[in-house]
Amino acid sequence: MPANDTALPIAVIGAGFSGTMAALHLLAALPGGRPVLLCERAEAFGRGLAYATKAPAHLLNLRAANMSAFSDRPHHFEAWLAGHAAEGVQRTPAGTFAPRGLYGRYLGELLRQAVTAEGRPRLHLVNDAVTDLEPVGGGFILRTEGGQAHRIDGAVLAAGNLAGPGEPRSRFRADPWHVDQAGRLHAHLPVLIVGTGLTMVDAVATLRERGYSGRIIAVSRRGLMPATHAPTEVRPAPNLTTRDLRSLPTLLRRIRHEVADAQAAGADWRGVLDGLRPITDFIWRSLPPAERARFLRHLRTFWDVHRHRMAPPSARAIADEVGRGSLTILAGRIRTITDAEAHAVVTVRPRGTERTVRLDVQCILDATGIGRVSETTDPLLRRLMARGLVRPGPFGLGLDASPDYRAHGTRGIGRLWTLGPLLRGVLWECIAVPDIRNQAAEVAALIAADLERTEAA
Ligand SMILES: Cc1cc2nc3c(=O)[nH]c(=O)nc-3n(C[C@H](O)[C@H](O)[C@H](O)COP(=O)(O)OP(=O)(O)OC[C@H]3O[C@@H](n4cnc5c(N)ncnc54)[C@H](O)[C@@H]3O)c2cc1C
Structure with missing residues (x-):
């Protein structure tokens, strides 16, 4: 159903990769006329923590071939690189690795195209920190540090990688x-x-x-x-049984067998790990909570150093x-x-x-990494927790949410969705571009369906 001219916007909070892609997909998925507010507290949109760097030595940790912003156009970033003066791009036997700042430029261009697209612009950029969402009717009043207030129908929380706990304490x-x-x-x-x-x-x-x-x-x-990345062929994901997924040691044994088989066939362990990627979240959700906790205690570091190369x-x-x-x-x-x-x-x-x-x-x-929601001092998240709109998710890593990306708070479920690193805990494989680009498309489609249902009611 086409939205009328007075349809309230959907706000996206945070314009790193997650928020930028969620906004672009919302523009495509929402009925004509409904605006999208993209809110970012940093100076630049489309950069976030990962792609704001200008240092040429800060390279993407994934090959350019895996960094398209769109899963249905897998060569989009490579084609963009080919058409630009690609300073600092490193071509290696293991693949092409671009500077992260260049990737930020790519995302910035995607955003610029959306803002200046023909017709009435529906994407509005709000360059301010969002400090609160005040529930009103089915939606919210979004408030910013600079004193702006926007009535919105719903929001996507894309606040991304949280600052760590501020340790160790030292003047230096x-x-x-x-x-x-x-x-x-x-x-x-x-x-x-x-x-x-x-x-x-x-x-x-x-x-x-x-x-x-x-x-x-x-x-x-x-x-x-x-x-380190090496030339790798991705192996097919193993067919895991219920028994494999019942305990961490059994699962580990099974994966080690897969690696041994791959190596016996002259292949590399990396291909086995990369082959697990599409089923990592299934594995994570299938493991009993005690086994997931065990993974976090004993295996996480080993997983991280092999997985994030x-x-x-x-x-x-x-x-x-x-x-x-x-x-x-x-x-x-x-x-x-x-x-x-x-x-x-x-x-x-x-x-x-x-x-x-x-x-x-x-x-x-x-450099100990990204903070946990359960320990965050982020003013917006703290306020949303106090309002009961969100709460820490499994193991306190990210936010609690359902598979349809709806944030869960102590007062239930509202028109608040989330994606990206904030889903860590509910999902496991949710922090890199290949995962987030799928989430962004899915969350936009789910929001559009939700609005359509409400309008039809
Ligand atoms: C240093 C680094 C390098 C990485 N390299 C890669 C890589 O090479 N390949 C890969 O696939 N993944 C990489 N990642 C993983 C990365 O998490 C994702 O690729 C992606 O960038 C996550 O984007 P995000 O938007 O969810 O989070 P972020 O990048 O953290 O962006 C969140 C944005 O939200 C804004 N924000 C937060 N709160 C508010 C608020 N209240 N109001 C307004 N704005 C707000 C922040 O200013 C920020 O711009 C890297 C991560 C890091 C930290």
Whole structure:
């Protein structure tokens, strides 16, 4: 049914990849006339945390061939790259890896085309932080930090990767995404990075790009770094039985068999892992809650380092640093952090030992990853939780939601949908482009169907 001219907008909160794609799909799915508000607190739309970087060394961690914004047009990003001055694009035997900033430009262009599309523009960009959704009738009044108020029929929460818990506490702690805020760095004192995953890889590149030539020490409990992409053929997903899915050790044994079979056939373990991707969420939902908790406790780190891999040029840069001794990877636990006058004193207990190592560092970059909803200080999420519109989901990782992307709060289900990293816990494979692009199309279609049902009632 065509919406009339007074149809209230649907708002999308957050214009990273998730929000941008949800807005584009809503424009296509909603009946003509119904506007879409896309709200973003950062200066640039279509970037989010992942694609705001301008550093050429910050490469996509997926091949360009897997980064199309649209699942029904799998070569869309590659075609875009071919038509643009693709500075910094790295072609390797394992595939083509583009700088993440270039991907942000791609998303920005998709958005610009939608805003300037012929006819009456239906996409409205609100460059402000959303601070509250006040329930009114079946919809909300959306309020922003800058004092705007918009009456809306529903909202998609696409707030993405939450800031971490702000640990460790120290005057010398800095955000790995804003290393410039750490002030002047001196070559004679090391920089400590807490975490040895992909954020650490980025932080090392950022430090070098801004001219820091001193020593870097990266510490994590196991000292594991992400694996590297290699030429890989995706294997078919295994046919898992109910028995395989009953316990984590059984499942692990089954996957190890798959890897052994692949290797015996001359193939690579990566193809087995990549083959699991389409069924990862099915596996996650099928495992009993106690087994999922066990996975988070014991296997998550191993899964992450194999699943989220480095582009070969990034891996080479890290290996060179380690080889030169300018980057030390340390497996151990941080015991204490004490702020001295001009630096921090950090003590670490190396894994498997009882001794303590003292590190005098000028700056501590927290690269431990993304925050949990259950611990967030994000003002909007805290307010929505207080209103009972949302609540932490399984294991406190993301939000509680149903398979139709509806957020669940203590006061039930309203016209509030969510997607992307905020679904972590309900889903497992929900943080990368190939997963989010499907979610964005699905959530838009579900919202359109919901509005149509309400209008017909
Ligand atoms: C450093 C990094 C690199 C990555 N690299 C890749 C990669 O190479 N390939 C891949 O597939 N995936 C990658 N990912 C995974 C990434 O999570 C997804 O690709 C995707 O970018 C997630 O987008 P998002 O919009 O959900 O979240 P985000 O990128 O976090 O964006 C959320 C946006 O919402 C805005 N926002 C939040 N709250 C409000 C509010 N209250 N009001 C207004 N605006 C708000 C934020 O400012 C932000 O712009 C990477 C992730 C990170 C962190």
